[in-house]
Amino acid sequence: MRALPGKFARIAAFVPVLLLSLAGAACSADSMFLLGDACVSCHLTCERVTPEISVVAWKKSVHFRPDVTCSACHGGDRYLALPFKKGHLGLPTEAKAEASCGSCHEKELADFVYIRPRSAKNGCKAGCVSCHSYHNVQKAGPELVSTETCGACHSADKARPAIEAAAKLRENRDGLLALLSQRRQAGLPVEYYENELVSLDKKTARAFHASGMTGLATALSQGPEKEIAELSARLAGDSPAGFHAQGVFVVLLIIFALIVLAFTFRSLPKQGGKR
Amino acid sequence: MSLRDRAMLAVRDWAENLPKRVRALQEELATGSTPAPRVPADWLAFTGTAIIALVFVQFATGVMLFSYYYPHVAKAFSSHQAIANEVPFGFLVETLHAMGAKMIVALAFLHLFLVWWHGSYRGPRARIWYAGMGLLLAFLVTGFSGYLLPWSQQSFWACVVGTEALRAVPLIGGGLVWLLRGGENVGQPTLVIFYLCHVLFLPAAIVTLLYFHVKWVWKAGVTGPSDTTARPDLDKCLGCKACSLACPFTAIQMIEVSGRKRPALNEDACNACRACVILCPASCISLRGPEGAVRNEPLWPHAVLRRIMASLGAVGLLFFSAFFLHGLFIAGKTPADPLLTPDRIKPDWYFLAPYQVLKVLPSERWGLAVLFLLTAALCALPALDPKGLRDPARRTVHRFLVKAAAAGLIVFTIWGYLS
Numbered sequence: 001m002r003a004l005p006g007k008f009a010r011i012a013a014f015v016p017v018l019l020l021s022l023a024g025a026a027c028s029a030d031s032m033f034l035l036g037d038a039c040v041s042c043h044l045t046c047e048r049v050t051p052e053i054s055v056v057a058w059k060k061s062v063h064f065r066p067d068v069t070c071s072a073c074h075g076g077d078r079y080l081a082l083p084f085k086k087g088h089l090g091l092p093t094e095a096k097a098e099a100s101c102g103s104c105h106e107k108e109l110a111d112f113v114y115i116r117p118r119s120a121k122n123g124c125k126a127g128c129v130s131c132h133s134y135h136n137v138q139k140a141g142p143e144l145v146s147t148e149t150c151g152a153c154h155s156a157d158k159a160r161p162a163i164e165a166a167a168k169l170r171e172n173r174d175g176l177l178a179l180l181s182q183r184r185q186a187g188l189p190v191e192y193y194e195n196e197l198v199s200l201d202k203k204t205a206r207a208f209h210a211s212g213m214t215g216l217a218t219a220l221s222q223g224p225e226k227e228i229a230e231l232s233a234r235l236a237g238d239s240p241a242g243f244h245a246q247g248v249f250v251v252l253l254i255i256f257a258l259i260v261l262a263f264t265f266r267s268l269p270k271q272g273g274k275r
Numbered sequence: 276m277s278l279r280d281r282a283m284l285a286v287r288d289w290a291e292n293l294p295k296r297v298r299a300l301q302e303e304l305a306t307g308s309t310p311a312p313r314v315p316a317d318w319l320a321f322t323g324t325a326i327i328a329l330v331f332v333q334f335a336t337g338v339m340l341f342s343y344y345y346p347h348v349a350k351a352f353s354s355h356q357a358i359a360n361e362v363p364f365g366f367l368v369e370t371l372h373a374m375g376a377k378m379i380v381a382l383a384f385l386h387l388f389l390v391w392w393h394g395s396y397r398g399p400r401a402r403i404w405y406a407g408m409g410l411l412l413a414f415l416v417t418g419f420s421g422y423l424l425p426w427s428q429q430s431f432w433a434c435v436v437g438t439e440a441l442r443a444v445p446l447i448g449g450g451l452v453w454l455l456r457g458g459e460n461v462g463q464p465t466l467v468i469f470y471l472c473h474v475l476f477l478p479a480a481i482v483t484l485l486y487f488h489v490k491w492v493w494k495a496g497v498t499g500p501s502d503t504t505a506r507p508d509l510d511k512c513l514g515c516k517a518c519s520l521a522c523p524f525t526a527i528q529m530i531e532v533s534g535r536k537r538p539a540l541n542e543d544a545c546n547a548c549r550a551c552v553i554l555c556p557a558s559c560i561s562l563r564g565p566e567g568a569v570r571n572e573p574l575w576p577h578a579v580l581r582r583i584m585a586s587l588g589a590v591g592l593l594f595f596s597a598f599f600l601h602g603l604f605i606a607g608k609t610p611a612d613p614l615l616t617p618d619r620i621k622p623d624w625y626f627l628a629p630y631q632v633l634k635v636l637p638s639e640r641w642g643l644a645v646l647f648l649l650t651a652a653l654c655a656l657p658a659l660d661p662k663g664l665r666d667p668a669r670r671t672v673h674r675f676l677v678k679a680a681a682a683g684l685i686v687f688t689i690w691g692y693l694s
Contacts, residue, residue, distance in 0.1 A: 187602025192360035246367075247598025254591035261584050268577060 186240030321585030328586030351426035398523030401657035431611030511559035518551035627691030
């Protein structure tokens, strides 16, 4: 009879892991890496009252990957639950949070730190999490510029030009992605355009980090916006329809040559050879 | 006389005789004739010419790719991608080259089965068959070596599996694999070896074999339809015995008719090889079938025009597939990773049948032995079946063998693809 509680305890300990693995499998096959994570097994929900449940939010973020788990920002060890003095930071301070972001995103942090004195003059206290959020970390891009994100600090009038420029950029980028998708579906090479898009996204991110709210609209329209237009024009000129039109032209040309040869052949006398 | 002087003399002789040779060729073109196709299926006889046209396309596209390709494990895939993405018409040229290789092998197999079906490999045509089999093997090996060059996951692992299979060869297997790979594993030396074979040695072998294949076909003439035999017109016959001496099947015996020597033909032994037709000084021998004399047509312009049309048709089909079907056949869009074995490793279509044979037989050694024996038997066909009846309609075993081989190739290829 005494053995039963122990068994139940083991089974009960296994339940969160099982639930987590099922949830993980439902979300993505990649989430199997969570199985051995000591932080996740206990802190499935955050103990503090937060607007978002930590692990659930993290699973929706761009940081949901095996190399960016809790310990990347909160310190400590991923596999061993250790006390604070063993490196666990708990809730990081703003400075430490920025430092942990900058450990991977060096250039972005450098750009951001470069404009900070200017912003600070206006009383701005924005940090990485102000725009990118924490746990549910959002990728830098035009979709991040919205009334909700910018409006948290800036007035609607001040934020409007940047929000409009970002919306236009997003629209054009979506158009570019649609063209790229057509090309991919047609089996044509897309690697060049994909690489260009990656470099374009980096430039867009740089424009976001290195410009204040007032200069963002200009930075976007003069930089990424222009390049997207050029790339879209090139992609449109290099479209599957164009490629297939070339194919139709070549094949028709060959068929025409064959018809001419067939008529030439028909006009030949059907004479026998010498033997 | 030094070697240099001899070489100079040979070149001078060749140059001096060139106009004479060209004149002889012109004369032969102007006066020569060949059996005209009777039914649409006879157009398949032009697959040989279509292959030559496609080989020219391969050389042209190959030279363009050669200019941009970088045979280094760190740069091969990126240079292959750069060709497709950044070089003007690079994707088209690359696709034409890849699809052309697949098409050449398909046409070469079709050509082989046609020649086999019609029994056109006997007597004076035996050496054409041998050169043709050499060409087919050279095409296959060239395709295999070219498959590695993009250095994609698919090509890398196909090379690993393909070369590894040779390890089962008794005694020399390990050495053979080492020689092909330039070491124990597939790596930089393998890429260089395959690259050199693909751009230098194998094209040289193909050109040489193609030259002799065409030269001997030109000399022997195109064989007549399989239900025909040579028939002498005794009224015109001079009794010179040239036909009897020329016949490689001893189908013509000279017999005494009214005090004069006249040719008597054993129709079952005649293979319609046209050796007697070509040699007869009185032009009294012609090919005849159940429907009467075989209709001939002049080499120029009739046969030449037909061949141009067949070649153009093949090139048209190649362009069509390059423009509209490229997504179906071109695989391998991720760079090679020696540490990550993909789920499905498949060779190019023409190795799917051998690949499946190796998979279904109990061991690789058995598989290799079967494949070797089948290839050797096919290569030695003129020696194994040197004479006798030619018409497939009257040869049950022959018909069964050809159909079984063709069906086996198709079934194992599809099986290999689906497995």
